[in-house]
Amino acid sequence: MKLTLSSKAIFVLAAFGVLAAYPLFAGKFGIDLVNKIMVFAVFALSLELLVGGTGLVCFGQAAFFGIGAYATVLLSAQADAPSVGWLLPAATGAAALYALGVGALSLRTKGVYFIMVTLAFAQMAYYVVHDTPLGGGTDGIYLTAKPVLGAFIDLNKPLVLYAFTLATLAAVFVFLAVLSRSRFGRALAGIRVNEQRMRATGFSTYPYKLAAFTVSGGIAGIAGFLFAVKDGFVNPELMSWHFSGSVLIMIILGGIGHLRGALVGAFAFALLQELFQSEALFGSFAKHWQLGLGLAIIASVALLPRGLVGLPAQWKERLVGRASRRAETAEVNP
Amino acid sequence: MSSADVLLRGHELTRRWGGLVALNKVSLALERGTLHAVIGTNGAGKSTLINILAGEVPPSDGLVELLGQDVTAWSQPRRARAGLGRSYQRNTIFPTFSVLENCRLAAQARTPKPWHWWQSAAHCAASVPAAEEAATRAGLQALLGRTAGVLSHGQKRQLEIAMCLATAPEVLLLDEPLAGMGAEETERMLALLTSLKARHAILLVEHDMDAVFRVADRITVMVNGAVIASGAPEAIRSSAEVQAAYLGEH
Numbered sequence: 254m255k256l257t258l259s260s261k262a263i264f265v266l267a268a269f270g271v272l273a274a275y276p277l278f279a280g281k282f283g284i285d286l287v288n289k290i291m292v293f294a295v296f297a298l299s300l301e302l303l304v305g306g307t308g309l310v311c312f313g314q315a316a317f318f319g320i321g322a323y324a325t326v327l328l329s330a331q332a333d334a335p336s337v338g339w340l341l342p343a344a345t346g347a348a349a350l351y352a353l354g355v356g357a358l359s360l361r362t363k364g365v366y367f368i369m370v371t372l373a374f375a376q377m378a379y380y381v382v383h384d385t386p387l388g389g390g391t392d393g394i395y396l397t398a399k400p401v402l403g404a405f406i407d408l409n410k411p412l413v414l415y416a417f418t419l420a421t422l423a424a425v426f427v428f429l430a431v432l433s434r435s436r437f438g439r440a441l442a443g444i445r446v447n448e449q450r451m452r453a454t455g456f457s458t459y460p461y462k463l464a465a466f467t468v469s470g471g472i473a474g475i476a477g478f479l480f481a482v483k484d485g486f487v488n489p490e491l492m493s494w495h496f497s498g499s500v501l502i503m504i505i506l507g508g509i510g511h512l513r514g515a516l517v518g519a520f521a522f523a524l525l526q527e528l529f530q531s532e533a534l535f536g537s538f539a540k541h542w543q544l545g546l547g548l549a550i551i552a553s554v555a556l557l558p559r560g561l562v563g564l565p566a567q568w569k570e571r572l573v574g575r576a577s578r579r580a581e582t583a584e585v586n587p
Numbered sequence: 588m589s590s591a592d593v594l595l596r597g598h599e600l601t602r603r604w605g606g607l608v609a610l611n612k613v614s615l616a617l618e619r620g621t622l623h624a625v626i627g628t629n630g631a632g633k634s635t636l637i638n639i640l641a642g643e644v645p646p647s648d649g650l651v652e653l654l655g656q657d658v659t660a661w662s663q664p665r666r667a668r669a670g671l672g673r674s675y676q677r678n679t680i681f682p683t684f685s686v687l688e689n690c691r692l693a694a695q696a697r698t699p700k701p702w703h704w705w706q707s708a709a710h711c712a713a714s715v716p717a718a719e720e721a722a723t724r725a726g727l728q729a730l731l732g733r734t735a736g737v738l739s740h741g742q743k744r745q746l747e748i749a750m751c752l753a754t755a756p757e758v759l760l761l762d763e764p765l766a767g768m769g770a771e772e773t774e775r776m777l778a779l780l781t782s783l784k785a786r787h788a789i790l791l792v793e794h795d796m797d798a799v800f801r802v803a804d805r806i807t808v809m810v811n812g813a814v815i816a817s818g819a820p821e822a823i824r825s826s827a828e829v830q831a832a833y834l835g836e837h
Contacts, residue, residue: 437701439708443692446681453641453679454754455667455696464701 265426265513272419276412284415290523291418292479295425297503297515299472302429304501305510306438307465308445312368312497313355313375317470319492320378321348321477323388326396326487337402344478345471351378352470356463375497383489393488396481408482418479425472429512432468441465506553508560517561525549592618593652594788595640595671595758600649602635602812609635611813612649617758617788622780624791624799627809633792634676636809637760640790641673642666654757667696672756674747676763676792682736686727689735689746690718693753718753725749725779741772748779759789765798777802800824808832 258266272291276284296318303309324347329335359370382388399409408414432438443451444458451458481487490496499522507518529535529542529549538545557563595617602610610632617623625633638644640651642663651659658666667673681689694717695708708714722728725745730738735746744764751759764780765773773795780802783789793799799806800820807817808829816822816829823829 432704434707434709435704436695436699436706436708436711436714437704439688439692440695440699440701442684443681446683447679450675450679450681450750451692451696452662452664453643453667453673453675454693454750455664456699457662457664461701 261511261513265516268513268516269419269423272422276415281411284411286523286527288411288415288418288483289480290520291415291422292476292483293500293503293523294516294519295418295422295479296473296476296500297507297519298422298425298429298512299469299476300500301504301509301512301515302432302465302469302472304504305512305514306429306433306445307441307462308448309360309462309466310368310501311371311466311469312494312501313371313373314469314473314500315492315494315496316355316375316378317348317352317473318477318480318496318500319382319487319489320351321345321474322481322487322491323382323394323477324348324474325400325478325481326394329400330397333398335398335400337400337406337408340400341475341478344481345474348474348477349467349471352473353463353467356466356470360459360462360466372494372497375492375494379489379492379494382492388487388489391489393486396485396487399485400482414483418483421475421479425475426512426516429472433512437461437464502550504560506550506560508562511560511562514560514562521561592620594619594654595790596650596652597636597640598650598652600636600639600646600651602632602639602644603647609812610639610646611811613809613812613814615790615807615814615817617790619757619788620785621804622784622789622791622802623805623807624793624803625807625809626793626796626799630811631809632812633809634762635812637673637762637790637792641671641760664696667754667756670755670757671760672751672754672758673760674751674762674764676766678740678743678747680735680743680746680750682734684735685731686722686733686735686738686746686749687715687718687731690722690749690753691715693750694718694721694755696754714753717755721749721753722746724752724782726775741768741775744768744772744776745779748776752783757787759783759787761789761791763792763794765793765795773798 272287275287300311300314303311321344324344325340328343329340355371355374359367359374362370383391388394401407406413406417408417440456440461444461448458503518503522504515506521507516508514525546526542529545530539532539559567593616597613597615599612599614600610601612613636615623625636627633635644639646642661646659650657653666653669653671658669681692691714694714695711698713722731725748727742727745727749730742735743738746748764765776768776777798780789791803803820805818806820806823808815808823810832815832816826
């Protein structure tokens with residue numbers, strides 16, 4: 254069987270290779286930062302399944318992330334050294350369960366109404382943890398015991414956690430890639446492009462959308478688990494609409510419709526944030542980093558309509574366009 | 588004509604939008620092996636009729652029977668799975684997918700297998716051959732790899748039909764398939780429709796009168812939401828009522 258690798262596959266393999274090799278020459282700060290970005294990348298991939306894969310713009314994805322994180326912290330308090338073997342599925346399941354409920358109701362709506370309803374459900378979750386004793390209120394809760402995986406893998410060690418996060422990111426990426434090529438994934442793509450035709454052909458589109466919504470929520474829950482384990486601390490801001498907005502910006506920045514767009518977007522967003530927060534570059538303006546970040550995002554949306562992963566195609570079109578325009582004028586004026 | 592031959596029946600279908608009666612007690616029956624054309628001026632209710640038969644719009648009154656079953660309360664996808672295919676007046680294709688993928692996705696509705704998430708759809712043993720066959724029947728076998736969005740208008744209309752055929756329907760509801768077509772494309776489409784007659788029951792909504800009189804076995808004429816005449820083409824052509832209300836205007 255001949256196996257040819259497209260340039261996209263090579264890019265993804267190279268990216269994972271770089272991530273795997275990164276700890277060899279990075280310091281503690283770098284490893285911590287890239288670990289955090291990889292968690293956001295898992296989060297961004299979960300949203301990409303909905304937005305790029307199914308055409309559902311969800312503005313409440315942070316709720317599932319936050320539920321995964323809070324479930325991790327609350328359930329880990331039950332044991333001294335909780336095993337990842339049950340803690341991760343439990344956190345994922347909690348997030349997926351909420352996604353099932355939210356999806357069952359919000360998928361009855363379409364377009365702008367859908368966006369607002371998903372936001373409303375996320376705000377609901379936010380206020381439950383913010384204002385009730387259930388989630389420790391605005392103070393948040395600390396993770397009392399870091400989970401372990403088997404006898405040898407102690408997630409307390411930064412390098413082990415980094416490797417675990419990288420492995421999880423790779424697994425989620427491969428899963429979504431396989432899913433997008435499956436009949437289920439193609440049906441989601443059909444729903445995105447022309448839902449009316451899908452229904453006329455015989456697809457009951459609601460169950461497909463609900464399944465995608467639930468899987469997406471579960472994956473966001475996995476990202477929440479990773480975040481809780483890394484930081485050892487969760488607070489209500491993890492469910493805020495600002496965070497829902499940030500992850501949406503990540504996939505727009507990277508390029509909607511491509512899984513590697515979620516990867517690239519998460520890194521670009523986080524690195525831009527680091528850039529504008531850098532006092533070395535901006536001095537006292539560093540405290541107004543949100544302004545710089547916002548302007549950068551506006552610029553990229555205006556200049557990169559297909560996101561960062563669309564850059565090669567954009568350059569190619571400009572080069573080919575320029576060359577063919579020259580050819581045309583050469584014919585007219587020999 | 589035995590009732591076993593009737594694949595789709597609409598019985599006294601009525602649709603009201605507030606005070607407006609869009610469809611007034613319209614009845615019709617589609618038999619296998621026949622092409623039944625519905626003609627009428629704009630606003631006569633033809634689109635509403637197709638939408639009700641397809642299941643996109645519920646009737647205010649009346650009954651829809653598909654293959655002997657009462658499907659009035661059935662959703663559109665459910666009717667499609669039971670053998671009701673529909674094409675649209677405006678191209679309702681997947682412009683970013685290839686011609687083959689358009690047909691394959693349509694064929695997948697028959698064998699959805701959503702749980703087999705590890706299997707690649709492109710290698711689906713059921714939907715790929717069904718798609719190739721449907722595309723070939725519609726005359727698109729040379730264009731399988733082409734992106735649907737760059738096809739000519741006539742080819743897109745052919746794809747509309749191909750996607751309909753990919754689900755292996757018993758009944759075809761075709762909404763103005765000749766819309767926007769030139770003479771040569773119209774000829775090809777009429778030949779296709781004639782070839783489809785043998786295996787299916789076809790309802791054809793059309794404005795092109797020449798085409799209608801060439802391929803239809805039965806014609807129903809609608810004016811202002813009601814049927815004013817229904818019968819063989821010759822009877823319709825010579826009917827004074829129809830000429831006054833509709834044909835005479837052309």
